[in-house]
Amino acid sequence: MTTFHRQALYIRPHHYETPHSYLDRLCDANAIHTPLVTAVVKKRRAETGHKHLLAHAIRDLAGVEPMHWVKAYTRAVNPIMDDANRMLGEVFRKPRDTRWVCTRCTGGQTAGTWEHHQFTICLRHGRWLAPGHGPEHQRQVPGEAVWLRAERAYRQVARSPFLTRPLVDEVWRIVRDQATVLGPPDLAARLAAAEKAQGFKEGVDDRLALYPETVRILAWLARAEVWDRLVGPHRNQERLRAGLRRGFDWMPGDKSVLEEALAEALIRSRRSRLTQLDEAIHAHIRKHGPTPRRIPAMRQVSTR
Numbered sequence: 001m002t003t004f005h006r007q008a009l010y011i012r013p014h015h016y017e018t019p020h021s022y023l024d025r026l027c028d029a030n031a032i033h034t035p036l037v038t039a040v041v042k043k044r045r046a047e048t049g050h051k052h053l054l055a056h057a058i059r060d061l062a063g064v065e066p067m068h069w070v071k072a073y074t075r076a077v078n079p080i081m082d083d084a085n086r087m088l089g090e091v092f093r094k095p096r097d098t099r100w101v102c103t104r105c106t107g108g109q110t111a112g113t114w115e116h117h118q119f120t121i122c123l124r125h126g127r128w129l130a131p132g133h134g135p136e137h138q139r140q141v142p143g144e145a146v147w148l149r150a151e152r153a154y155r156q157v158a159r160s161p162f163l164t165r166p167l168v169d170e171v172w173r174i175v176r177d178q179a180t181v182l183g184p185p186d187l188a189a190r191l192a193a194a195e196k197a198q199g200f201k202e203g204v205d206d207r208l209a210l211y212p213e214t215v216r217i218l219a220w221l222a223r224a225e226v227w228d229r230l231v232g233p234h235r236n237q238e239r240l241r242a243g244l245r246r247g248f249d250w251m252p253g254d255k256s257v258l259e260e261a262l263a264e265a266l267i268r269s270r271r272s273r274l275t276q277l278d279e280a281i282h283a284h285i286r287k288h289g290p291t292p293r294r295i296p297a298m299r300q301v302s303t304r
């Protein structure tokens, strides 16, 4: 059986980098033909039936322990930990969607991470990382400190159990939709300026332009008391709408459509979390019988 030897050149894995991306870069640095390594891994997998041989190959070649990838994956996507095998499968599978590490941090190399929602700007280089787009669409953020402050705030709120992936994506969409000529004047003016600029790319420059306000809205939605007092099971929708009006009084102009869209997004998000909680409880009962201990809590249920 072919064995892998420790390579002369060690490279550090980037933050949240996937094992596949790391293997590519490691092979590149050590002048190894990557398809050769992956072919051996595939062959061994077929012979032994072990799923995670990619992790072993990387350990042999570079000394990075398999647990490193598991921890990085967990931090990046915060998976529901009900099935360790399935999670390990995800860790070592080539991901469908990739985020790209800041190309200034990598000296121009492309390095892929799991699709995560933990940060959007590289604070060291002031680069907009263009989520959902290739590394060629990364941009310098405008010079103002507002964007960097927004990024720091975003990193705090991204950890909130209330900000599920679908809700974050929906808020992005809502803010973008509302920032038209009819929306709040600050947003509309900034979006219009971005759209006029040379090389405007939809989904990149528009999101970058509206980032400070988007984060401010997300920060409000991430607060536990919003969910406890306004979105909870017996709250009436009028109270939620009044709460949204108070929450966004910092934004000038007519925000009625924005508030309405956010109210609907919150109600939908709560409904889908409750459905998931229900499913999690039923799965738990199927597995462990109807004992009341260790029923998953609402906050642990996420639609990430």
Ligand SMILES: [Zn+2]
Pocket: 102, 103, 104, 105, 106, 122, 123, 124, 125, 126, 127
């Ligand atoms: Zn960077």
